[in-house]
Amino acid sequence: MIELKNVCKSYNKGAVRAVDDLTLTVPPGEIFGFLGPNGAGKTTTIKMIVGILAPDSGAIAIAGRDNRREPLACKAVTAYVPDEPEIYERLTGLEYLNFIADVYGVPARERGERSRRWLEAFELAAVAADPIQTYSHGMRQKIVLTGALLVEPRVFVLDEPMTGLDPRSAHHLKEAMRAHCDRGGTLFFSTHVMEVAEKFCDRLAIIHKGRLAACGTLEELRRQAGDSGSLEKIFLETTGS
Amino acid sequence: MRRLLALLGAGLRQNFALATIRHKFFKQKQERWLLLLFALGLLGAAPLVVGYFIVLGRLYAILKPMGQETALLTLAILAGQLLILVFGLFYVLSAFYFSRDLEFLVALPARPFEVIAAKFGVILVNEYLTVLLVVAPAFIVYGAMAARPIAYWPLAALVFLLLPVIPLALSGLLVMAMMRLVNVSRKKDFFILAGSLALLAAVLFLQLGLAGTRGPEEMMRFFTAADGLARLLGEKFPPCIWAARLLAEGFSARGIGYLILFGGISVAVLLLLLWAAERLFYRGLIGLSEMAARRTKLSAAALAERFARRRHDWQAILLREWRLMNRTPIFLLNGILSVVLVPVMLFFMVRSGAGSASLAFLKLLGSGDRSAEILFSAAFFIACGCLNGTASSTFSREGSSFWISKVIPVAPCRQVAGKFLHSYLVAVLGVLGGMAAARLALGLSWQSVLPAALLALVAGAFLTAINMAVDLARPLLTWTNPQRAIKQNLNVLLAMALDAGFVYAFYRLFVILRRAGLDGRQLILAMLAATALAAAAALFFLGRIAARRYARIAA
Ligand SMILES: Nc1ncnc2c1ncn2[C@@H]1O[C@H](COP(=O)(O)OP(=O)(O)O)[C@@H](O)[C@H]1O
Ligand SMILES: [Mg+2]
Numbered sequence: 001m002i003e004l005k006n007v008c009k010s011y012n013k014g015a016v017r018a019v020d021d022l023t024l025t026v027p028p029g030e031i032f033g034f035l036g037p038n039g040a041g042k043t044t045t046i047k048m049i050v051g052i053l054a055p056d057s058g059a060i061a062i063a064g065r066d067n068r069r070e071p072l073a074c075k076a077v078t079a080y081v082p083d084e085p086e087i088y089e090r091l092t093g094l095e096y097l098n099f100i101a102d103v104y105g106v107p108a109r110e111r112g113e114r115s116r117r118w119l120e121a122f123e124l125a126a127v128a129a130d131p132i133q134t135y136s137h138g139m140r141q142k143i144v145l146t147g148a149l150l151v152e153p154r155v156f157v158l159d160e161p162m163t164g165l166d167p168r169s170a171h172h173l174k175e176a177m178r179a180h181c182d183r184g185g186t187l188f189f190s191t192h193v194m195e196v197a198e199k200f201c202d203r204l205a206i207i208h209k210g211r212l213a214a215c216g217t218l219e220e221l222r223r224q225a226g227d228s229g230s231l232e233k234i235f236l237e238t239t240g241s
Numbered sequence: 242m243r244r245l246l247a248l249l250g251a252g253l254r255q256n257f258a259l260a261t262i263r264h265k266f267f268k269q270k271q272e273r274w275l276l277l278l279f280a281l282g283l284l285g286a287a288p289l290v291v292g293y294f295i296v297l298g299r300l301y302a303i304l305k306p307m308g309q310e311t312a313l314l315t316l317a318i319l320a321g322q323l324l325i326l327v328f329g330l331f332y333v334l335s336a337f338y339f340s341r342d343l344e345f346l347v348a349l350p351a352r353p354f355e356v357i358a359a360k361f362g363v364i365l366v367n368e369y370l371t372v373l374l375v376v377a378p379a380f381i382v383y384g385a386m387a388a389r390p391i392a393y394w395p396l397a398a399l400v401f402l403l404l405p406v407i408p409l410a411l412s413g414l415l416v417m418a419m420m421r422l423v424n425v426s427r428k429k430d431f432f433i434l435a436g437s438l439a440l441l442a443a444v445l446f447l448q449l450g451l452a453g454t455r456g457p458e459e460m461m462r463f464f465t466a467a468d469g470l471a472r473l474l475g476e477k478f479p480p481c482i483w484a485a486r487l488l489a490e491g492f493s494a495r496g497i498g499y500l501i502l503f504g505g506i507s508v509a510v511l512l513l514l515l516w517a518a519e520r521l522f523y524r525g526l527i528g529l530s531e532m533a534a535r536r537t538k539l540s541a542a543a544l545a546e547r548f549a550r551r552r553h554d555w556q557a558i559l560l561r562e563w564r565l566m567n568r569t570p571i572f573l574l575n576g577i578l579s580v581v582l583v584p585v586m587l588f589f590m591v592r593s594g595a596g597s598a599s600l601a602f603l604k605l606l607g608s609g610d611r612s613a614e615i616l617f618s619a620a621f622f623i624a625c626g627c628l629n630g631t632a633s634s635t636f637s638r639e640g641s642s643f644w645i646s647k648v649i650p651v652a653p654c655r656q657v658a659g660k661f662l663h664s665y666l667v668a669v670l671g672v673l674g675g676m677a678a679a680r681l682a683l684g685l686s687w688q689s690v691l692p693a694a695l696l697a698l699v700a701g702a703f704l705t706a707i708n709m710a711v712d713l714a715r716p717l718l719t720w721t722n723p724q725r726a727i728k729q730n731l732n733v734l735l736a737m738a739l740d741a742g743f744v745y746a747f748y749r750l751f752v753i754l755r756r757a758g759l760d761g762r763q764l765i766l767a768m769l770a771a772t773a774l775a776a777a778a779a780l781f782f783l784g785r786i787a788a789r790r791y792a793r794i795a796a
Binding site: 054082086105 | 541544545548549551552554561565568641642644645647649651792793795
């Protein structure tokens with residue numbers, strides 16, 4: 001469970017209001033999609049959830065704990081995949097995975113099994129022993145995802161995970177996320193691709209210019225908008241100003 | 242020409258825009274304690290600068306009656322140019338070949354020589370800052386004590402401006418030639434390292450090794466001839482003799498001759514660099530980032546074996562630091578390799594003719610005075626272990642990957658502990674290298690070397706913690722050129738100033754304790770206790786600020 005309460009964040013000393021009084025609850029067991037046009041404040045929100053940025057005001061709780069008062073407890077149950085996979089280029093994929101497993105305290109027994117499974121699924125098995133420097137952008141993204149899946153956290157926070165993934169990998173990721181939520185886990189992911197959101201999410205939030213424009217299941221959104229059309233249409237209407 | 246100026250302008254802006262960010266940082270007044278720390282460091286470093294002026298003045302007074310005063314200029318110019326030649330190799334390698342803006346620059350409709358000229362200009366400006374401290378004081382002391390006419394000063398400024406051109410252009414030529422050769426191989430990182438070391442060794446060997454031993458009569462000849470000492474010092478690198486002569490002669494016919502010679506050669510070498518850039522640069526650059534990838538699939542068993550070991554979080558951090566530092570050629574050259582380099586240089590210097598003077602000087606310092614010998618050896622070991630920028634760039638080096646450190650569930654003070662261990666490990670290696678040099682090259686006894694090493698190891702823990710605190714206060718995470726994270730990182734310079742200040746403070750303490758009547762073993766034990774106390778305090782301080790600073794660094 002992720003709870004945001006009246007979260008505000010601005011850049012450049014208040015010149016840019018990136019997130020404006022955002023209140024949001026991401027319940028466990030449901031795939032939660034965070035939608036918004038470019039520059040809406042999705043990445044900023046996500047960075048505050050995982051503790052990279054501190055909000056100007058408001059509070060964020062993960063699994064019932066305040067992420068600023070008990071940061072380690074929150075981080076221990078969260079895995080985060082950023083939109084830009086900037087990771088240690090000079091390590092090999094395996095060394096990176098081992099580093100992640102070490103710092104998250106993944107038992108040695110489970111590491112081999114889990115990483116083999118995801119390296120296979122993402123077609124990285126052949127390059128895992130090579131330096132990350134030799135990876136393409138998509139491969140880097142997949143090794144970060146592998147690291148996150150290796151941890152098997154209760155909470156996944158993914159920033160635009162589908163952009164840049166090949167169809168097969170995207171499919172595997174969706175299945176893994178579905179299974180994670182079915183087990184009662186929490187998933188929060190941002191996207192601006194409507195098809196993904198419409199078919200894949202149980203619950204959606206639309207953010208526009210830093211403010212929450214709509215939130216609910218697809219049905220609820222349709223009812224709110226008084227419109228039975230596609231998500232795309234609702235999205236364009238809510239964010240069209 | 243317009244394109245060249247635009248490139249140069251962009252390069253300089255990028256280089257110094259970061260300075261304005263730093264400026265803002267200070268204005269925000271978040272970290273007042275830091276300002277205090279810097280003020281302390283500068284206050285401590287000030288006596289060193291003053292001391293340098295005094296030593297130069299004394300040297301002039303000694304040289305003058307022998308008619309050898311020009312040697313002061315030669316010495317300063319030679320030191321400055323040698324410094325640039327050696328460190329220029331690193332700067333040039335990093336700026337020409339490892340900067341991340343290169344992909345962008347190569348795609349621009351600019352000629353290779355224009356790209357190189359712009360990069361050269363940026364390095365040149367940076368070099369002026371470096372040599373200012375070494376060369377300018379000598380020019381000032383000479384000008385003032387020899388009561389030179391007004392015309393001396395513009396000439397001195399001109400020589401100062403031209404000074405880095407020849408060594409830097411030579412570095413550039415050497416590096417471009419090396420990279421052209423290396424870029425055909427698959428194991429590039431290895432060959433780049435090996436090639437850089439070979440270049441470095443060649444430069445050092447030419448400077449120091451070839452001097453050979455001279456008989457006493459021959460040495461006398463140098464001393465009795467006018468300017469003989471200046472010629473002896475500069476014979477390996479004639480431009481520095483020309484520059485010194487030019488300053489000594491002023492606007493006489495001979496002076497102008499030297500001016501034309503020095504200026505002409507500077508321009509010629511620069512043109513040669515640009516000419517070579519057209520032929521060598523892109524062929525050395527293109528495909529450089531392609532690395533040897535094995536692309537062999539591991540079996541399930543092999544994979545399981547790779548994951549068999551579970552480490553503690555601090556061990557994982559330590560291992561990561563070690564690997565990232567040693568696998569990035571620029572970091573490695575600045576870190577462990579420079580730790581190895583200092584003792585090796587000392588060894589060669591002592592072996593060469595020019596070094597015997599410094600050896601005599603060192604012996605003099607410690608003559609019969611065991612405590613002083615221990616203290617000076619310890620200072621030397623500290624210099625070997627702590628002046629390499631490993632600790633003072635430990636956060637900056639993470640660069641754009643710093644977000645990982647912010648999201649992993651490892652308490653900042655534990656992360657800092659892992660980083661401390663890494664930096665301290667490098668410092669320990671430096672102290673060991675210094676010990677080897679002290680034993681083998683200087684022939685100091687174990688009775689001096691061991692207590693000095695102990696003192697240096699404790700002081701090393703203190704300085705490592707202080708240096709890390711400086712970088713933690715304002716890490717430079719936005720670099721594109723790895724050299725910026727370490728050699729050109731202002732934090733590294735500030736930390737060095739601080740180190741110098743603290744070493745000086747320890748020296749003052751030594752003097753005070755001695756005046757108070759302590760000597761021998763008691764004196765050294767008291768120094769050890771004081772240093773250990775300082776180290777404990779610094780580590781405690783570092784642990785205290787870690788969590789707060791980690792929370793404030795936006796990644
Ligand atoms: N580091 C930053 N400094 C200043 N402004 C920023 C920074 N990061 C993001 N912004 C601004 O904040 C707003 C929200 O950005 P972001 O959260 O990245 O949006 P999204 O991820 O939804 O595309 C944008 O207007 C963007 O320009
Ligand atoms: Mg974004």
